[in-house]
Amino acid sequence: MTASLPAPAPEANLETQAFWDATAEGRFLLKRCENGHVIWYPRFLCPECRSTETEWFEASGKGTVYTYTVVRKGQGPYADAAPYVAAYVELEEGPRILTNLVDVEVDQVEIGMLVEVVWHDTGEGSALYRFKPSG
Amino acid sequence: MSIRGKAHIAGIYEHPLREIPDRTLSQIHAEVALGALADAGLTLDDVDGYFCDSSVPGMGGLSMVEYLGIQVSYLDNTETGGSSYLGHVGHAAAAIAAGKCSVALVTLAGKPRTSRGFRGGGGMMDSPEAAFEQPWGLFGAPYNYALAAQRHMYEYGTTSEQLAEIKVAASLHAQHNPHALLPKVVTVEEVLDSPMISDPLHRLDCCVITDGGGAVVVVSPSVARDLERRTAVVLGHGESQKHTNNGRVDLTHTGAVWSGPRAFEEAGVTKDDIDYASIYDSFTITVLETIEDLGFCDKGEGGRFVLDGALVAPHGKLPFNTDGGGLCNNHPANRGGMTKILEAVRQVRGEAHPAVQVPDCELVLAHGTGGSLSTRMGSATLILGREDV
Numbered sequence: 001m002t003a004s005l006p007a008p009a010p011e012a013n014l015e016t017q018a019f020w021d022a023t024a025e026g027r028f029l030l031k032r033c034e035n036g037h038v039i040w041y042p043r044f045l046c047p048e049c050r051s052t053e054t055e056w057f058e059a060s061g062k063g064t065v066y067t068y069t070v071v072r073k074g075q076g077p078y079a080d081a082a083p084y085v086a087a088y089v090e091l092e093e094g095p096r097i098l099t100n101l102v103d104v105e106v107d108q109v110e111i112g113m114l115v116e117v118v119w120h121d122t123g124e125g126s127a128l129y130r131f132k133p134s135g
Numbered sequence: 136m137s138i139r140g141k142a143h144i145a146g147i148y149e150h151p152l153r154e155i156p157d158r159t160l161s162q163i164h165a166e167v168a169l170g171a172l173a174d175a176g177l178t179l180d181d182v183d184g185y186f187c188d189s190s191v192p193g194m195g196g197l198s199m200v201e202y203l204g205i206q207v208s209y210l211d212n213t214e215t216g217g218s219s220y221l222g223h224v225g226h227a228a229a230a231i232a233a234g235k236c237s238v239a240l241v242t243l244a245g246k247p248r249t250s251r252g253f254r255g256g257g258g259m260m261d262s263p264e265a266a267f268e269q270p271w272g273l274f275g276a277p278y279n280y281a282l283a284a285q286r287h288m289y290e291y292g293t294t295s296e297q298l299a300e301i302k303v304a305a306s307l308h309a310q311h312n313p314h315a316l317l318p319k320v321v322t323v324e325e326v327l328d329s330p331m332i333s334d335p336l337h338r339l340d341c342c343v344i345t346d347g348g349g350a351v352v353v354v355s356p357s358v359a360r361d362l363e364r365r366t367a368v369v370l371g372h373g374e375s376q377k378h379t380n381n382g383r384v385d386l387t388h389t390g391a392v393w394s395g396p397r398a399f400e401e402a403g404v405t406k407d408d409i410d411y412a413s414i415y416d417s418f419t420i421t422v423l424e425t426i427e428d429l430g431f432c433d434k435g436e437g438g439r440f441v442l443d444g445a446l447v448a449p450h451g452k453l454p455f456n457t458d459g460g461g462l463c464n465n466h467p468a469n470r471g472g473m474t475k476i477l478e479a480v481r482q483v484r485g486e487a488h489p490a491v492q493v494p495d496c497e498l499v500l501a502h503g504t505g506g507s508l509s510t511r512m513g514s515a516t517l518i519l520g521r522e523d524v
Binding site for chain 2 (some may be wrong): 005006007008009010011012013015016020037038039040041043046047048066067068069070071072073074075076077078081084086087088091094095096097098099100111128
């Protein structure tokens with residue numbers, strides 16, 4: 001099981017502070033531009049249409065596994081965590097995002113698996129979004 | 136406007152060592168610079184263009200020209216990871232064609248095997264994407280490339296056995312290279328039996344980690360005419376960037392889908408004309424996806440293409456990486472683009488090891504991939520021709 005992954009605090013910047021602040025409340029925010037494009041990672045402009053008129057909205061926290069790997073040897077804060085699963089999850093809203101899969105045996109992970117977000121407190125005013133099998 | 140035939144690679148040098156604990160990075164840069172210039176029949180006094188990536192310590196090229204005691208009229212610090220040097224050759228050819236310089240030196244050096252002080256460059260901690268990519272325990276290249284391999288397997292049925300065939304072919308070549316870090320021939324079974332690093336990539340799916348470096352000298356046609364050494368003519372260059380595309384990343388292809396056609400078009404040739412290819416081989420999956428993306432087979436067919444010795448010189452369908460490549464020979468500074476150029480030049484000069492020299496080798500391709508297959512990469516493709524053809 002990958003129950004006890006470390007939760008190193010990400011470094012927010014002026015463009016992403018609102019995103020990371022929301023994670024502390026268990027809310028997954030995405031940015032959308034005035035033309036409806038969902039933006040990932042969050043930034044000043046929409047890389048699809050270059051609009052700078054963007055707004056935050058709350059994502060469903062649901063997605064599917066696009067790809068994954070089982071890391072067999074961790075480093076740094078992950079030195080004692082292996083084996084654990086890193087993955088791209090495709091959110092319902094479109095973006096494919098890097099994350100970890102948790103609460104699942106590493107040999108039970110499959111591409112296409114339905115997953116939902118879980119939050120792991122970093123202890124520094126933010127939480128990491130990870131995903132576990134749905135339902 | 137094109138660079139076709141407007142520049143030649145006149146000199147190359149690969150550092151013979153794979154562990155260099157007793158020399159500085161600057162010294163290794165200087166050693167390979169002197170080696171490549173000597174190969175061309177030129178000296179540092181002739182150099183009026185210098186190209187390097189972030190493997191140069193200090194303030195990039197500015198620090199290195201000072202160390203070398205030269206001043207140049209053209210300086211380029213383009214950083215696209217392991218593909219940088221293929222880009223540099225293209226940029227040098229463009230600068231030469233524009234009359235900005237006539238003898239361009241490109242160098243690479245690094246000590247990842249014996250020094251933890253290697254600076255990978257790029258300032259990742261301040262990058263806008265870092266907070267969204269660094270918390271997940273994906274430390275280093277194998278994990279990122281494994282994500283691409285897993286998806287390629289899912290979409291196209293590619294197998295670990297097929298990936299292993301790529302390592303086997305590289306090892307068959309490396310046995311003839313006295314400098315290769317891993318000169319031993321391996322089997323598919325040995326690859327599959329090696330420890331899993333990050334599913335589905337085994338240890339032997341990964342390239343070697345070596346100290347070392349290399350250099351090339353790119354010159355104008357008029358300089359080339361006065362040199363005794365046979366050169367390689369720069370016929371085509373293409374480069375591209377592939378990134379996460381606003382979260383719509385597709386891990387089953389590389390930037391070679393754009394850099395390849397640009398290079399082929401400029402050279403005025405097709406993939407069927409290519410006698411030998413240096414294909415970036417940080418991992419077996421890198422080779423497989425690149426072969427597809429350069430058009431040597433259809434997308435998804437790479438796993439079948441590499442079977443039956445297709446990559447094995449001299450008589451395979453697509454002889455590749457006859458020095459043993461990054462998979463077995465050398466991957467200096469964790470960046471394999473320079474050595475891709477060097478072996479391509481040896482082949483088109485007819486100076487590869489006789490056991491792996493492709494007969495009548497007239498047209499060669501070298502391809503570099505820098506960065507990561509799973510996030511953002513720089514891709515660069517070069518097509519070189521024999522001087523007298």
